[in-house]
Amino acid sequence: MKRFDIVCLESPNRSPLRIEGFLFGEENTKGPSIAIVGAMSGDHINQLYVASGLVEYLRIKEEEGKISGRILVIPAVNAYALNMGEKNWPLDKTDLNMMFPGYAQGETTQRIASRLFGELKGYDYGIILEGRRDQGMCIPYVKLIQSGYEDLECVKDLGMGFVHYRPHEPVETAMLQYNWQLWETKAFSIVFGKNGSIDQNDTDQVHTAIVRFLSKRDILDFHVFEGHKSNILDPNRIIIVKASRAGIFISKVRCGTAIKKGEVIGVIMDALSGKKLEKMLSPCEGIVTCQYAHPLIFQNSIAFRIASVELCCQIDTKREEK
Amino acid sequence: MGLIEEVITIELPVGESFRIQRCRYAPKKEEGIKRISIVSGIHGDELEGQYVCFLLGQWLRSNPDKIRGIIDIYPAINSLGIDSITRSIPFYDVDLNRIFPGSKNDFLPAQIADGVVNVMRGSDFAIDIHSSNVFLREIPQVRIAKSQEEILVPLANLLNIDFVWVHDAVTVLESTFAHAMNTIGTKTLVVEMGVGMRLGKAYGHQLLDGLLNLMAHEGILDIEPLDVRMPIQSHVGEVAYLNAACPGLFVPAIEHCQVIEKGSVVGHIVSALSGEVMDEVIAPIGGMLFTIRAYPIVYEGSLLGRIFGKTNGDSQ
Ligand SMILES: [Zn+2]
Numbered sequence: 001m002k003r004f005d006i007v008c009l010e011s012p013n014r015s016p017l018r019i020e021g022f023l024f025g026e027e028n029t030k031g032p033s034i035a036i037v038g039a040m041s042g043d044h045i046n047q048l049y050v051a052s053g054l055v056e057y058l059r060i061k062e063e064e065g066k067i068s069g070r071i072l073v074i075p076a077v078n079a080y081a082l083n084m085g086e087k088n089w090p091l092d093k094t095d096l097n098m099m100f101p102g103y104a105q106g107e108t109t110q111r112i113a114s115r116l117f118g119e120l121k122g123y124d125y126g127i128i129l130e131g132r133r134d135q136g137m138c139i140p141y142v143k144l145i146q147s148g149y150e151d152l153e154c155v156k157d158l159g160m161g162f163v164h165y166r167p168h169e170p171v172e173t174a175m176l177q178y179n180w181q182l183w184e185t186k187a188f189s190i191v192f193g194k195n196g197s198i199d200q201n202d203t204d205q206v207h208t209a210i211v212r213f214l215s216k217r218d219i220l221d222f223h224v225f226e227g228h229k230s231n232i233l234d235p236n237r238i239i240i241v242k243a244s245r246a247g248i249f250i251s252k253v254r255c256g257t258a259i260k261k262g263e264v265i266g267v268i269m270d271a272l273s274g275k276k277l278e279k280m281l282s283p284c285e286g287i288v289t290c291q292y293a294h295p296l297i298f299q300n301s302i303a304f305r306i307a308s309v310e311l312c313c314q315i316d317t318k319r320e321e322k
Numbered sequence: 323m324g325l326i327e328e329v330i331t332i333e334l335p336v337g338e339s340f341r342i343q344r345c346r347y348a349p350k351k352e353e354g355i356k357r358i359s360i361v362s363g364i365h366g367d368e369l370e371g372q373y374v375c376f377l378l379g380q381w382l383r384s385n386p387d388k389i390r391g392i393i394d395i396y397p398a399i400n401s402l403g404i405d406s407i408t409r410s411i412p413f414y415d416v417d418l419n420r421i422f423p424g425s426k427n428d429f430l431p432a433q434i435a436d437g438v439v440n441v442m443r444g445s446d447f448a449i450d451i452h453s454s455n456v457f458l459r460e461i462p463q464v465r466i467a468k469s470q471e472e473i474l475v476p477l478a479n480l481l482n483i484d485f486v487w488v489h490d491a492v493t494v495l496e497s498t499f500a501h502a503m504n505t506i507g508t509k510t511l512v513v514e515m516g517v518g519m520r521l522g523k524a525y526g527h528q529l530l531d532g533l534l535n536l537m538a539h540e541g542i543l544d545i546e547p548l549d550v551r552m553p554i555q556s557h558v559g560e561v562a563y564l565n566a567a568c569p570g571l572f573v574p575a576i577e578h579c580q581v582i583e584k585g586s587v588v589g590h591i592v593s594a595l596s597g598e599v600m601d602e603v604i605a606p607i608g609g610m611l612f613t614i615r616a617y618p619i620v621y622e623g624s625l626l627g628r629i630f631g632k633t634n635g636d637s638q
Contacts, residue, residue, distance in 0.1 A: 009621065009622060010568070010569050010621075010622065011569055011621060012570050012571065012594075012619055012620065012621065087415060091619065091624075092455075092624075093409070105563075106563075106565065107565070108621040108623035108624055109623075111623040134429050135413075135414065135429070170497050173493040174493075240427060245333060246333040246335045247335055247336075248335070271335050271336040271337065272336065272337050297335060298334065298413075298429075298430045299332050299333035300427075301429055301430065302427070302428065302429060
């Protein structure tokens with residue numbers, strides 16, 4: 001294992017920002033290479049935890065001589081934010097994952113992104129551990145955006161239950177996944193958990209999926225159990241349940257729960273009078289992939305996203321008919 | 323007297339509603355007339371636009387007989403943010419100007435964006451007034467995406483600003499209010515002036531004259547066009563960026579945005595700890611320093627200023 005600074009940026013007063021990388025495997029290996037990027041945001045604690053856990057796991061596997069490719073793990077990109085409970089770059093509040101591919105002569109966070117991206121270019125595979133960009137929490141899933149260079153086949157080797165495969169939004173052109181794909185790394189994100197916390201189940205699942213991927217792609221010479229056959233989802237297969245009122249939100253289900261049509265999945269109460277404002281019923285049979293994670297909810301907020309069995313069947317049947 | 327209305331209302335969790343208010347001035351007969359929306363506070367830490375809204379409202383109240391079109395004033399789009407020095411939408415920490423056109427079926431910031439677009443839909447013009455951020459001070463300028471150049475530059479030239487900056491299209495900017503409105507046929511200009519969290523009276527009056535002039539030209543006000551300044555056009559030259567070479571405390575040598583010569587000292591980056599001058603910031607080209615850093619703490623890369631210089635050999 002080689003531990004090194006990818007970025008070391010002096011600060012006016014605090015200690016320098018260091019983005020550390022942990023490199024495994026022989027330098028001249030013929031095996032494939034992969035880079036895994038952890039917390040880009042100061043509230044991506046699950047992501048930090050998975051990445052640092054991988055570093056320790058791979059250190060042991062390297063001692064056992066099990067590494068057949070080359071692996072770079074970057075547990076924390078934004079240590080400055082992590083160390084002060086901020087989400088973004090603490091001075092100008094810019095989001096590091098909105099600065100790609102970076103610009104070496106630009107603003108501070110563009111320079112950080114540029115140096116980081118310089119290090120990440122050229123890897124065969126790229127995994128971005130992502131938290132959510134909203135107040136939600138979700139089952140671990142793969143987010144693969146369509147850049148024209150994405151690789152849907154390889155993500156199936158993670159053996160994760162759901163792959164969200166969809167066109168990219170304009171803002172995503174400034175994010176790592178999109179740019180990494182344009183540079184011909186097979187890059188994808190694993191999105192999971194609730195920001196600012198550690199969920200042992202979710203993080204275990206993601207760890208296992210990554211190890212499985214490393215094994216199946218001949219980066220790790222180590223046998224693993226099979227995972228799920230992935231369900232490929234897109235926005236048309238997901239039903240959204242919104243809060244019709246604002247107030248205190250009590251969820252009655254967990255992410256990943258299979259639910260029936262008409263089942264009570266959540267309740268909203270008036271935050272002052274305590275009166276029940278809304279009983280939220282599941283509009284379909286399916287699996288809760290994602291839900292609102294803050295106890296106070298806003299009117300029209302998305303309370304649940306449900307992968308609908310019926311919608312998936314309809315779409316797939318239509319495809320087969322064609 | 324304008325008509326004050328709450329045009330967007332979204333319930334908040336604990337005994338309050340998020341609201342956007344509008345003050346509308348309209349002539350008695352409303353058919354077949356033009357409509358303009360004056361917009362400020364998409365970013366909650368930018369307050370120059372609030373002052374412009376006040377000045378315009380004050381003018382309209384004293385000149386109701388001149389009104390020939392509908393003039394809508396929206397001083398505080400991110401009303402939660404304006405009242406709490408918060409640039410983004412509080413709670414979500416999302417930059418509202420990166421979420422347009424928004425959607426009803428999405429989280430609060432997207433709903434606000436969607437509501438804003440729908441309320442202003444049908445306006446012939448929109449003027450979106452920004453004041454940079456807390457880091458930078460800007461001279462009054464309009465920024466226009468290259469694709470909109472032909473339509474918008476003539477309009478910007480009416481606004482009594484100092485500089486029209488036509489920039490290349492960036493995909494990220496497709497998520498702005500201006501892009502969303504231009505897409506649905508509302509000619510929308512983005513004004514940047516002053517600095518975040520502060521108010522500059524002179525700039526406010528300068529833009530008020532520009533707004534009155536634009537409205538006179540478009541028949542929204544029945545007044546003579548004003549004698550306004552012609553802004554410098556970015557296509558005749560180039561923009562040079564001054565980025566900090568090292569971290570420290572930036573001490574400007576120039577107090578205001580002004581014309582400077584190549585090689586002149588813009589400021590110094592100093593160390594508060596050692597008492598050393600770490601770097602002297604020199605203008606790489608001569609021209610108009612239209613942006614200067616207002617917030618002194620800098621990292622490597624922090625923007626210290628922008629200079630617009632005419633291209634070599636240009637006789638203008
Ligand atoms: Zn702004």
